[in-house]
Amino acid sequence: MEVPLCRSSYDDCKGTADWLQNRIKHTPRVAIICGSGLGDLADLIEDKIVFPYKDVPGFPTSTVAGHAGQLVFGKLQGRECVCMQGRFHFYEGYSLNTVTFPVRVFFLLGVETLIVTNAAGGLNGSYNVGDIMVIKDHINLPGFAGQSPLVGHNEDRFGVRFPCMSDAYDQKLRALAIQTAKEQKCGSFMQEGVYCMLVGPTYETIAECKILQKFGADAVGMSTVPEVVVARHCGLRVLGLSLITNKVVTDYDSHEKANHEEVLATTRLRAKDLQRLVRHLVTKI
Numbered sequence: 001m002e003v004p005l006c007r008s009s010y011d012d013c014k015g016t017a018d019w020l021q022n023r024i025k026h027t028p029r030v031a032i033i034c035g036s037g038l039g040d041l042a043d044l045i046e047d048k049i050v051f052p053y054k055d056v057p058g059f060p061t062s063t064v065a066g067h068a069g070q071l072v073f074g075k076l077q078g079r080e081c082v083c084m085q086g087r088f089h090f091y092e093g094y095s096l097n098t099v100t101f102p103v104r105v106f107f108l109l110g111v112e113t114l115i116v117t118n119a120a121g122g123l124n125g126s127y128n129v130g131d132i133m134v135i136k137d138h139i140n141l142p143g144f145a146g147q148s149p150l151v152g153h154n155e156d157r158f159g160v161r162f163p164c165m166s167d168a169y170d171q172k173l174r175a176l177a178i179q180t181a182k183e184q185k186c187g188s189f190m191q192e193g194v195y196c197m198l199v200g201p202t203y204e205t206i207a208e209c210k211i212l213q214k215f216g217a218d219a220v221g222m223s224t225v226p227e228v229v230v231a232r233h234c235g236l237r238v239l240g241l242s243l244i245t246n247k248v249v250t251d252y253d254s255h256e257k258a259n260h261e262e263v264l265a266t267t268r269l270r271a272k273d274l275q276r277l278v279r280h281l282v283t284k285i
C-alpha cells in the first residue's frame, strides 16, 4: 500500500489549521484522540461539524479497523472540543511526523488540553480486563531505538529543542480524572500506571512482556506516546487514559492469544463508562 506523504513543517500545520478555522464556528479548547473502538465518544458531541480526514488538506487517512477517520468539532457537555475519531499509527507506515501532525494542528487552532485514549494490554498482574488506567508516565521504547517525532530541525514556534517529559501527564488532570471516576461510579475499575509504547503491529512475545514488567510498565500499546511528546513540546496539558482490553500472556503453558477482536470486544463492553468519564471530565477542565 502506498502511504500518502504528509509533511509537518510549521507552514503545513498552519495551512491545515487555517483551513479548519475558516470552517468551524467555535475554537476548541480540548482535543480528544479516540483509540481503537472508542470513537463513539464523538457521537455525544452536539452542534457537530464533521470532516473526514480525506477532505482535510494535509491530513493522512487512517487504515485500521475500528477507526472511523474523521475530525468532529462541536460541544461535549457544552464545552468546545474537537474529537479525532481514529488516529494514525507508526505501524501503518506513517512517519512519526505524520502521526503527530494533528496534534500540532490542534495547538495552532488554540487547543490547550489534549486527552488521549487507547486500548492497551495489561502487564500489571493486579489489573483486570476492563480496567481504565490513568496514565501517570510513559516509556518511549521507540525513542530508545532512535524513533522520536522531534528528531530533526527544531521548530521554535512549536517548542524548545529539549522539552521536559518528567511532567508529561498533568498531575491536576490525573487527580480530576480519578475524582470524576469515583463520582461516576467507575472508581472500582480505575488504575493509575505507566504506559509503554512498542511499535507493533505484532503483539508482544512472552519474553518481551517480562522485560516490560521489569521496566516498571503497567500497560503496553502501539500508540499515544508520539502524540504526547509532540503535545508537550508545544505546551499542551495532557491526560491519558488506557482501557485495559486484555491481559498479556506471560506463561508458556497458557493457551491464550492476544488478538484485535478481543480488544474490540472489551472496548465495546467498557466504552460507555469511558465515554461518561470523559464527558464529565471535560466540563471540569
Ligand SMILES: *[C@@H]1O[C@H](CO)[C@@H](O)[C@H](O)[C@H]1NC(C)=O
Pocket: 124, 125, 126, 127, 191, 192, 218
Ligand atoms: C500494579 O498495580 C498496583 C495497583 O495500582 C500497584 O500498587 C503496583 O505497584 C503495580 N505494579 C506492580 C509491579 O505490581
